Amino acid sequence: MSKKTPVKRARTKQRRLSPEERRQEFVAKATEFFAEEGFGGGTRALARRLGVTQPLLYRYFPSKDDLIKEVYRTVYLEPFGDGWEKLLGDRTRPLRERLKEFYAAYTGVIFSRKWLRIYFYSGLKGLELNRSYVGIVRDKILTRIIRECRNEAGLSAQNKPSAAELEMAWVFHSGIFYYGVRKFVYEAPVLESKEQMISDAVDALIAGFASVFGEKEEARKVAVKAVV
Amino acid sequence: MSKKTPVKRARTKQRRLSPEERRQEFVAKATEFFAEEGFGGGTRALARRLGVTQPLLYRYFPSKDDLIKEVYRTVYLEPFGDGWEKLLGDRTRPLRERLKEFYAAYTGVIFSRKWLRIYFYSGLKGLELNRSYVGIVRDKILTRIIRECRNEAGLSAQNKPSAAELEMAWVFHSGIFYYGVRKFVYEAPVLESKEQMISDAVDALIAGFASVFGEKEEARKVAVKAVV
C-alpha cells in the first residue's frame, strides 16, 4: 500500500556481483515475474521486484523483448537433456520401466508453475518457439516411444511411425502433460501420486497400443472394430 | 500503415440494429478480438475492428472488464448441453459408440482457435472460471465415463470413482483435448482424421482401463505390476 517512502536502500553494504552473475540473476527473477504476470507485466514492477530502478534493466538488456528472449532461452533450451533419448531406447530394460523413468524425469523438469505458465504465455503470443518445441517432442520423444511400443507389441520395426501411431503417442503424452497443467496452473485437485498417474498411463498406453495396432491381439482388435 | 485519413464512413446508410442485437454483435466480435490479442488488447483496436469509435463501447458496457465477463459467459456457458450426460449413460448402446459420439460432439464445440485461446487466456488470468470448468468436466463427463468403463470391464458398480480411475480418465480426456490445442493454437500438424484420433483414444482407454483396473485380466495386471 504505502509505497510512497523510498526506503533509501543501504547501497553500500551489499557486495557487488560480477556483471554476468548479475545478468543471470535478473533473468532468473524476470522468469518468475513473467510467469506470474504474463509478458504484459511492466518493467517498473519487474524492477521493483528486483530491488532496483527500472532504467537499470536497460543497462543489461537493450529492450524488454530482448529480456523476454533470454527468459525463453533459459526456460526451454537449458533443461532438455539428451540422455533421455538413450534411456528410451535401452532395450536391456523393460519398456514400462523405461517409460516410467523417462516421464518421472521429464515431468520433474516441466511440472512447475513457472515452466508451464511461461510455456502457455509464449504459445499464445504466437511465437514460433512453441511450434519448434512441439517438433522436438515429436522427434526426440514420441517417435522413440512408438518404436519401442511396436517392438513390445511384436510388430515389425519401421523407422517412421504412422500418423495414427504418432497421434496415439501424442494423446498419451498430452494426457500426462495436462496432469501438470491441472495441478500447477489451474491448481485443481489431482491424484496425489504423480508416480501412480504415470504408471497407470504407461500401462494404458502399452495395452492400448497393442489393442489398436497389435497383430498378436488381432482377435481383440477385430472385436473392438466390429462394434463401430 | 496510413491510418491517418479518417475515411469518413457513410454513417447514414447502414440500417440501425436494435440495441440488443447491436450488443450481441459487439460481444461476438469482441470474443474473436480477445481470442487473438488476449485480454490485454486495447479498446481502441477493438472499436476499430467493430467499425465504431472507442467511447461507444462504454455506452454498451460499463467497463472493459464487464465486456470480458460477457465474453466468458457466451463462450463457456452457452455451449454446454445436458444431453451429453444422457448419451454417456445410455447402456442400450455399446460404450465405444457412445464415447466416440460424445467426443465428436464435445470437440465439435471446443475445437476452435477462438474457444481454446479464450480458455487459456482466462486460465492464465487466474480466474476461478477455469477451476469451475474443470469441476464440471470432472463431474458431468469423467465420472460418467468411469462408471461405464467399470461396467464394461465387469467390475462392480460404485458411485464414486477412485482417485486413480479419475486420473486415468483425465489423462485420456486431456489427451483428446490437446489434439485441438496442437491443431488450433500451435497450428502444428496433426492426424488429419479427428474421428480416427478419437476412435483410437477410446479404444486405448477401454483396453487400458481393463488392463489396469480390471479383475478379469488379473494375470496381465499382475505381470504389469511385477515389473515395477
Next chain:
DNA sequence: GCAGTTGTTTATCGCCCGATCACTAATTAA
C-alpha cells in the same frame, strides 16, 4: 416540422508504459 430520445463522435483527462539522458555513487587501475 418540432421535441424528445437515443446512438455516435470529438476532445480530453489522468495514468502507466517502454525507453532515454544526464547525473551521482561505487569500484578499479595507475
Next chain:
DNA sequence: TTAATTAGTGATCGGGCGATAAACAACTGC
C-alpha cells in the same frame, strides 16, 4: 591519491491506455 571505468538513479519524453463529458446526428412520436 587520483583518474578512469562501471553500476545505479532521478527526471523526463512520447505514446497508448481506460474512461468521461459534452456536443452532434439520427431516429421517434406528436
